[in-house]
Amino acid sequence: MMSEIAIAGIGTAVPPNTVSQRDVREVVEALFNDRVTDLQRLLGVFEHHHIRQRHLMQPPSWYATERGFAGSNAAYVDAATVLATDAARRALADAELHVGDIDGLVVVSSTGIMTPSLDAVLAQELGCDRHIMRRPVFGLGCAGGVSGLARAAELSHARDGRAILFVAVEICSATFQRNDTSRSNLVGASLFADGAAAVIVSADGRGPVVANSFSTLFPNTYDIMGWDVADDGLRVRFSRDIPTFVRTNIPLVLEEACLAWGIDAGDIIGHITHPGGAKVLDAYAEAVQAQSQAFDVAREVLYDHGNMSSASVLFVLERLM
Numbered sequence: 001m002m003s004e005i006a007i008a009g010i011g012t013a014v015p016p017n018t019v020s021q022r023d024v025r026e027v028v029e030a031l032f033n034d035r036v037t038d039l040q041r042l043l044g045v046f047e048h049h050h051i052r053q054r055h056l057m058q059p060p061s062w063y064a065t066e067r068g069f070a071g072s073n074a075a076y077v078d079a080a081t082v083l084a085t086d087a088a089r090r091a092l093a094d095a096e097l098h099v100g101d102i103d104g105l106v107v108v109s110s111t112g113i114m115t116p117s118l119d120a121v122l123a124q125e126l127g128c129d130r131h132i133m134r135r136p137v138f139g140l141g142c143a144g145g146v147s148g149l150a151r152a153a154e155l156s157h158a159r160d161g162r163a164i165l166f167v168a169v170e171i172c173s174a175t176f177q178r179n180d181t182s183r184s185n186l187v188g189a190s191l192f193a194d195g196a197a198a199v200i201v202s203a204d205g206r207g208p209v210v211a212n213s214f215s216t217l218f219p220n221t222y223d224i225m226g227w228d229v230a231d232d233g234l235r236v237r238f239s240r241d242i243p244t245f246v247r248t249n250i251p252l253v254l255e256e257a258c259l260a261w262g263i264d265a266g267d268i269i270g271h272i273t274h275p276g277g278a279k280v281l282d283a284y285a286e287a288v289q290a291q292s293q294a295f296d297v298a299r300e301v302l303y304d305h306g307n308m309s310s311a312s313v314l315f316v317l318e319r320l321m
Contacts, residue, residue: 003161003203003204004203004209004210004211005153005156005157005161005201005202005203005205005209005210006201006202006203006204006205006206006207006208006209006210007199007200007201007205007207007208007209007210007321008095008097008163008200008201008202008204008205008206008207009091009092009093009094009095009096009097009199009200009205009207010090010091010094010197010198010199010200010207010314010317010318010321011086011087011088011089011090011091011092011093011094011197011198011318012087012090012195012196012197012198012311012314012315012318013083013084013086013087013090013195013196013197014055014083014193014194014195014196014305014308015055015056015057015079015082015083015194015195016055017055017056017057017058017059017060018053018054018055019053019054019055019056019059019060020052020053021046021047021051021190022046023060024046024054024060024189024190025043025046025190026060027060027061027063027064028043028046028186028189029043030064031064031178032181032186035181036181042183042186043186045186045187045190045191046190048278050277050278050299050302050303051190051191051302051303051306052303052304053304053305053306054192054193054194054305054306055193055194055195055305055306056173056193056194057075057078057079057171057173057174057194058075058173063173063176063178064178065178066178068231068232068233069231069232069233069234072112072174072175072232072233072234073112073113073174073233075171075174076111076112076113076171076174077112077114079171079174079194080109080111080112080114080118080169080170080171080196081118081121081122081125083169083171083194083195083196084107084109084118084122084125084167084169084196084198085122085125085126086196087167087169087196087197087198088122088126088165088167088198089126090198091165091198091199091200092165092200094200095163095200095205097163097200099126099127099128100129101163102126102128102129102132102163102164102165102200103132103133103156103159103162103163103164104132104133104134104135104152104155104156104159104162104163104164104165105119105122105123105128105132105133105134105135105164105165105166105167106119106134106135106137106148106151106152106155106164106165106166106167107119107122107134107135107136107137107148107166107167107168107169108137108138108140108144108145108147108148108166108167108168108169108310109137109138109144109168109169109170109310110138110139110140110141110144110170110227110309110310111170111171111172111174111175111234111309112171112174113138117134117136117138118136118169119134119135119136119167120134120136122167133155133159135151135155137151140310141225141226141309141310142225142274142276142307142309142310142312143274143310144168144309144310145168145197145274145310145311145312145313145314146213146274146313147213147215148166148168148310149166149199149201149210149314150210150213150215151166152164152165152166152199152201152210153201153210153213154213156201156202156203160203161202161203161204162202162203163200163201163202163204164200164201164202165198165199165200166198166199166200166201167196167197167198168196168197168198168310168311168314169195169196169197169310169311170194170195170196170308170309170310170311171194172188172192172193172194172307172308172309173192173193173194174194174233175188175192175227175233175234175235175236176188176189176192177230177232177233177235179232180230180232180235182235184235184236184237184238185235185236187238188236188238191277191306191307192236192306192307192308192309193305193306193307193308194308195305195308195311195312195315196311197311197314197315197317197318198314199314199317207321208317208321211261212260212261214253214256214257214260214261216249216253216256218249221245223237223239224238224239224241224242224245225237225238225239225242226238242276242277242279242280242283243279243280243282243283244283246280246283246284246287247283247286247287250283250284250287250288251287251288254287254288265288268288270294270320271284271288271290271294271295272298272313272316272317272320273295273298273313273316274298274312274313274316275295275298275299275301275302275307275312275313275316276307276312277302277307278299278302281295281298281299281302297316297319297320298316300319301315301316301319
């Protein structure tokens with residue numbers, strides 16, 4: 001019987017530009033002051049204390065420039081390649097492995113477009129074997145961190161426990177639109193950031209075991225969160241009802257998952273959760289009937305980095321390890 005698949009190494013990376021909420025607010029206010037009638041009220045989203053700083057691929061002034069879809073995506077390609085490579089090398093060092101030990105590569109990203117895909121570029125940056133198995137994944141958004149880790153573990157299991165490198169990288173700031181005066185764009189500007197995380201899983205891993213996975217599809221929820229593709233690029237779409245959605249649906253999902261895994265909910269001693277926002281974390285704590293402090297590490301990641309979409313939950317995992 002083959003050994004369980006476990007985490008062998010983990011690494012994270014962020015870009016060099018560190019910004020405060022005030023830094024970003026000043027750019028947004030200058031851009032939209034003459035175009036949004038209730039701007040001062042909307043700028044209140046920058047005043048909450050749940051985010052201390054974020055890391056962006058470019059200095060704040062860059063986001064006020066006219067660049068179009070091509071310019072934004074080119075910036076994504078450059079930054080995603082650098083961050084993904086950095087995080088992957090950190091994971092290799094943490095696992096005490098060489099790139100030649102890696103049998104497969106899973107790369108998750110939803111904030112830009114590349115063809116050939118990012119995994120092909122990353123494999124060459126790292127010096128992977130030319131015949132390495134690759135799995136690019138696009139479109140999972142904030143769910144990509146957990147889902148990608150599950151897919152990497154499944155791939156390792158299918159490959160006789162060999163080492164699989166999983167990388168999640170998001171350049172969320174590339175999707176800020178200087179001509180989009182919607183509330184979603186302003187909220188996104190106050191919340192999202194850039195970052196990458198990499199995890200190596202294998203039968204030889206000495207970290208936490210990736211024992212199982214479970215997913216649920218909710219029909220007709222396209223308006224909850226996603227992208228609208230416009231002439232100037234990807235425009236963020238998300239509903240203010242996300243916390244309510246979490247409170248309403250997570251209890252049943254958790255019950256179904258525990259049933260599928262053959263465990264009781266009472267057996268769960270902790271939750272490693274995507275820090276999508278303070279209200280989302282509050283909603284999750286309520287949904288699973290846990291004390292708010294159970295999510296302190298997720299709140300710390302949100303405070304230090306903002307919401308890096310798929311990469312964020314892996315930053316939480318790294319701190320808990």
